Amino acid sequence: MGKRLNLVMLMLFIWVLALMVYGVYQLNQPLKIQEPKIVSLDKGRPLSSFFVKLEQENWMADARWIMLIAKLSGKARSAKAGEYELTPDMSSLDILDLLVSGKTVSYKITLVEGQNIHETLARLAAHEKLVQDLPSDVNQLMPFLGLEGHPEGRFFPDTYLFQSNTRASEILVRAQIRLEVVLAEEWRNREEGLPYQSPYEALIMASIVEKETAAPDEREQIAGVFVRRLQKRMRLETDPTVIYGLGDRYKGNIRKKHLREVTPYNTYRIKGLPPTPISLVGREAIYAALHPADGEELYFVAKGNGRHQFSATLAEHNKAVRHYQINKRSEDYRSTPADSK
Known part of the structure; x- marks a missing residue:
């Protein structure tokens, strides 16, 4: 009886040991x-x-x-x-x-500086991993997010990481908070004597700088021209604001009738800044708006190679316009660098 019990116990031990070995094998496969x-x-x-x-x-x-x-x-x-x-x-x-x-x-989505709110919302809507919860009417966007004011330029362009089932509205809330932080930081370190009454006005100027040039080293020069024009109570006369004001009516060319049309964004007709930003704004453009380059230049014109010619007088500017916009204009003419977004 004892030998039989010992045999059973040995077989049971071997079976358990084999089972354990099998289990460890499966766990590590x-x-x-x-x-x-x-x-x-x-x-x-x-x-x-x-x-x-x-x-x-x-x-x-x-x-x-x-x-x-x-x-x-x-x-x-x-x-x-x-x-x-x-x-x-x-x-x-x-x-x-x-x-x-x-x-x-983690998934990611990039909000791009220089794009307007409609382009930004389209980018969000195209991402298959985001839950699309934003209202179709852009006028309802800010109330939906629990925010006030106009949505243009209120979100910081950056790459945002998220997990699946994240709502598109969560990305915008993060981008809005990020913008407020960056804008407050840059506003605290601004130059003295600038013609802005608030950080929001600086943001408006930064959006114009963002749209006027994609050449990083020109941003502060562009800002300098616009700041001096504001200080002299000259109109800004900047095409990107006109284009923004036209909205869907803009078909690739600004015509004389567009420049004559009175809109809140036609800076050829109104004095001062437009009422809102005209695009998403990166930190570099905000910095430029708050640290404009010194100088006497009041005008600039696109050279056609992605850069601009700056002039201090209207006579110099008109000469530059004739040179770059008429005499030198060619098929490969462009107003921004070839690798710009």
Whole structure:
């Protein structure tokens, strides 16, 4: 009887040992995939649903072992919902640690300086990983976000990372907060004697600078021209504001009738700044608006190579216009650098 019991115990021990070896083997087996895969652990769903999904796809041979470890270790309750990237070298244990860490897949979207609010909203709407919750009417955008004022230029252009199921409105809120921080920082360090009554007026000027040139080293010169014109109570006479005021009516060319038309954005007819920014504004343009270059220049004209000719007098300016806009104009003429956004 004793020998038989000992034999049974030995066989049981061998069976348990074999089972443990098999379990350890399964837990350390890499996934049966050839390339990274994105898999979701849905919110409110048990952890077992994630591993069963892998088993059903034949990426994992036996999900029971990792689920046993998850329950015994308490990690089953610590797994976080979201999208995860699984790579071919990952084992079941690696995946469990990943789910507990919450290192979900990040996506990104870039809001581009110089683009207007309609272009920005179109960019957000085109991103398939964002939940589209923004109103279709741009006039309802600011109330929807719990903000006041006009939406143009109120969001900071940058690259924003987010996880799946993030709402588009969350990106805009982050961008709006970021803009307020950057604008406040730059306003505190501004030059003295500038013709702005508020940071918002500086933002308006920065948006004009943003649209007038894509050459980084010209921004402060451009700002200097506009600041001096404001100080002398001269009209700004800048085409980008006219184009913005035309909206969908702009077809690629500014005509004389457009320059004669009185709109809040036609700086050939109104004095001072337009009522709002005309685009998203980067930190560099804000800095330029608050640190304009010294000088006597009051005019500039595009050379056609992405840069501008600056002049101190109207006679010099008219000469430059004849030279660059009439005599030198060619098929490859452009007002911004070839690699500009």
